Amino acid sequence: MKKYLFPIITFFLSFTCALIVAIKVFPNNPFTGNKEEKTTVSKFKDGDLIFQTSESKQCEAVRIATNSKFSHCGIIYDINGKWFVFEAVQPVKLTTLEDWIKHGKDSKYVVKRLKDDRVLSPQVLQKMKDYSQQLDGKEYDAYFEWTDNRIYCSELIWKIYKNAAGIELSKLRELKDFNLQDPRVQKILKERYGNDIPLEEKVVAPSDLADSNILKTVVDTY
Numbered sequence: 001m002k003k004y005l006f007p008i009i010t011f012f013l014s015f016t017c018a019l020i021v022a023i024k025v026f027p028n029n030p031f032t033g034n035k036e037e038k039t040t041v042s043k044f045k046d047g048d049l050i051f052q053t054s055e056s057k058q059c060e061a062v063r064i065a066t067n068s069k070f071s072h073c074g075i076i077y078d079i080n081g082k083w084f085v086f087e088a089v090q091p092v093k094l095t096t097l098e099d100w101i102k103h104g105k106d107s108k109y110v111v112k113r114l115k116d117d118r119v120l121s122p123q124v125l126q127k128m129k130d131y132s133q134q135l136d137g138k139e140y141d142a143y144f145e146w147t148d149n150r151i152y153c154s155e156l157i158w159k160i161y162k163n164a165a166g167i168e169l170s171k172l173r174e175l176k177d178f179n180l181q182d183p184r185v186q187k188i189l190k191e192r193y194g195n196d197i198p199l200e201e202k203v204v205a206p207s208d209l210a211d212s213n214i215l216k217t218v219v220d221t222y
Contacts, residue, residue, distance in 0.1 A: 050073060050110070052072050052073070060184060074095075075157055088155070092138045120165065138151050146201060158204045170204060175199050175201045
C-alpha cells in the first residue's frame with residue numbers, strides 16, 4: 001500500500017495547485033469562477049420588464065398620449081451570465097443593461113416582475129429567448145401597426161410573453177383610446193399618418209404594461 005501512497009499524495013497536490021491556478025487565470029469560468037457580477041445585480045431576474053423615460057419628440061408624444069412617465073421598455077435577459085435588455089429600437093436588438101439604463105432620462109428606471117414568477121421556469125424562459133431570436137433585427141415600427149413586419153417596444157414585450165409564455169400582460173387597446181388631442185401628439189400623428197389616422201388599430205403602450213395587475217415593482221429609481 002505504501003508504494004501507492006506517494007503517487008496518490010502527489011496527484012492530489014498537483015490537482016489542488018492546478019485548481020488554484022485555474023481560479024486565478026480563469027476567474028469567469030462557469031464551474032470555478034466567482035459570482036461577483038451576479039451578486040452586484042441580484043435585484044434583477046431573467047424575464048423582468050424594465051421601463052424608462054426617453055426624450056425624443058415621439059417619446060414625449062407617447063408620454064402625453066398615455067398619461068405616463070414611461071415611453072420605452074424592454075425585457076431583461078441573463079445571457080451567459082451577463083445582463084442584457086432586449087428592446088425594439090432601430091433595429092430590434094440586445095443592449096447591455098448598463099448602456100440601456102444610461103439612455104434613459106437621468107438614468108432612472110423601474111423594473112417590474114410577475115407577481116407569481118414561478119411560471120417563468122427555465123424551459124419557459126428558453127422559449128421566450130428562442131422566440132425573441134425570431135424578432136431580433138426587425139425594423140422599428142414608428143406607425144404602431146399590430147403586425148410582425150416591424151415592431152415597437154411594448155408590442156415586443158407583449159408578444160414575447162403572450163406567444164412564448166402564454167401570458168397576456170395587459171388588454172390590448174385601440175389608438176383612439178389614448179389622449180390624442182394634445183397639439184404635440186397631433187403633430188406626430190400628422191407626420192406619421194397624414195389625414196388617415198388608424199384610430200382602430202390595436203395598440204399596447206408602455207404604460208399598459210407598467211400598470212398591469214399581474215406585475216409588481218421590484219426596483220424604482222425615480
